[in-house]
Amino acid sequence: MHVLIVPKWYPGRNDPQLGDFIRKQAIELSRHMSISVLFVHPSPDLERRLSIEEHAEGALRELRVYYRPSRISLRPLRKLVNLGRFLQAARSGSKRIIEQTGVPDLTQAYILVRPLLVARFMKWRYGVPFIVSEQSSEFLDGTYAQRSWIHRAFVRSFSRSSRGWT
Numbered sequence: 001m002h003v004l005i006v007p008k009w010y011p012g013r014n015d016p017q018l019g020d021f022i023r024k025q026a027i028e029l030s031r032h033m034s035i036s037v038l039f040v041h042p043s044p045d046l047e048r049r050l051s052i053e054e055h056a057e058g059a060l061r062e063l064r065v066y067y068r069p070s071r072i073s074l075r076p077l078r079k080l081v082n083l084g085r086f087l088q089a090a091r092s093g094s095k096r097i098i099e100q101t102g103v104p105d106l107t108q109a110y111i112l113v114r115p116l117l118v119a120r121f122m123k124w125r126y127g128v129p130f131i132v133s134e135q136s137s138e139f140l141d142g143t144y145a146q147r148s149w150i151h152r153a154f155v156r157s158f159s160r161s162s163r164g165w166t
Contacts (some may be wrong), residue, residue: 002034003127004097005102006090006118008111010039012064012157013053022110023062036100036101038093038118040086042069050089061101074089083114090118104128106140111135111157 005026008017029035043051043066053064067089070081091115097104107130109119138144144152 001106002036002101002104003029004094004107004122005037006107006109006115007037007039008115010037010041010064011040012041013066014041014043026060026062030058034059034101035061036097038090038097039064040089040093040114040118041066042082042085043067044069049085050092052093054096061097062099063093065089083144086114087117090101090114090121094118096123098126105129108133114152116155 005022007019007022007166009022011018011023012018023037026035026037037060039062041064046066046068049068051066053066055062055064067085069085070078072078074082103126104122105128107119107122107128109115109130110133112132112134118134119128119132123130
């Protein structure tokens, strides 16, 4: 079995401790199955639009794709541009993983929302089922309830097509 993990948090060049617990889980899972991790993250110091770092050890393949975030001062436009850059970086990373290891059997979107977009793309494009793992405290402390109705509707709609939540 080959599982693609798409985390929002993962150790990388900007923060070597970010999501270390997710990496430890990926290492442990790779003792039992093939694991690919696709971590897509902004990196303001990039000179090019994208930078890809790969690391493989045993059955664990880690692909970190960094993109240069926009510096547009108008927040809504900046967020839209950065979403587009994230999606472009995620597409490049998922394409590379598929070229090297084949289409995964399952995608795990780890923490909402952008990893969920990648999981939905993998389902739409390749028919790969996905699960959602969420550990954010925003569901417990009321932050999620304060999000816009559009955001909540989007999360509900995209999450309903998952195989389950963990």
